[in-house]
Amino acid sequence: MEYAINKSKENPLLKKKLDSYTHSQIKQLYFIDFSLFFKGHLNTSSLQERFSLTPADALASFQHYLDCAPENIDLDELNQRYFQSNSFKPLFAYDVRRTLTKITNGISDGFDAIEAQPYPIQAPSLLNTPDLTVVARLSQAIMNGNAVNVIYTSLSSGSSARDLVPHSIVDNGLRWHLRAFDRKSQTFRDFVLTRISKVSLLSNDNDIRETKRYDEEWNSPIKLKIVAHPKNVQFATAIEIDYGMIDGVLEINTNAALAGYLLRRWNVDCSVDAHLTGGEFQLWLKNRNEIKQVQNLAIAPGY
Structure with missing residues (x-):
């Protein structure tokens, strides 16, 4: 089985350590990494449910992850909850297209094995793809109910900072966009993902009128x-x-x-x-x- 390590973390010692793990253990590490990257947190029960593990086996998997990327996790020991640290960089490299498809279809394992002999099926090339770090931050915001501050470049007004309350990431067939409440215009609008260059998480104490249930077009x-x-x-x-x-x-x-x-x-x-x-x-x-x-x-x- 082949897999891809994030280039910023790649080194012979890490590769040797990962190669010593079984296929099942690698998939568990991917799940932890993917959850931290796109959700921002994870607990042992999620890992147990996903892979039918005992509490001891789940803790062992988190220990394996800590051995590989100790700087990626902040631990709440009391609740056995693991949070993405401020210095987080994903342990594995993720293919943008595959990852966007997984997020769209609610697949949370993150596992990207490199096939030795890929199937003879081709799809059209994408002219552009969004930055996965931007997608991950927006995914975290949506899943945890946070507002975000973004730098957005529009065709009409150039680059500016905007406060958004996002609720969905959408593939419209040509490109990916974010559906969000825009606090500047006080309306729900679409924002092209590739035009978002920076995302900062804000409070999750949002006005109920800024949430998905009040997006009339979305709910029509x-x-x-x-x-x-x-x-x-x-x-x-x-x-x-x-x-x-x-x-x-x-x-x-x-x-x-x-x-x-x-x-x-x-x-x-x-x-x-x-x-x-x-x-x-x-x-x-x-x-x-x-x-x-x-x-x-x-x-x-x-x-």
């Missing part, structure tokens, strides 16, 4: 009804098969905050009369009139 479910484009597609059956349409219609349940991203990602013509031309427009939004109040649709093709 809508149904999109998508069909084969009536003008650009000669054989509609091919499109219906592609997307598993039922009676010629693909129904997608989403929310008002994400609808526009989805429609733009799949090049869905959202014009009233299906007038967009070009081979990329193979789909048409049939029920535009039913959801015309959704602000996020402004970014959809032809809207």
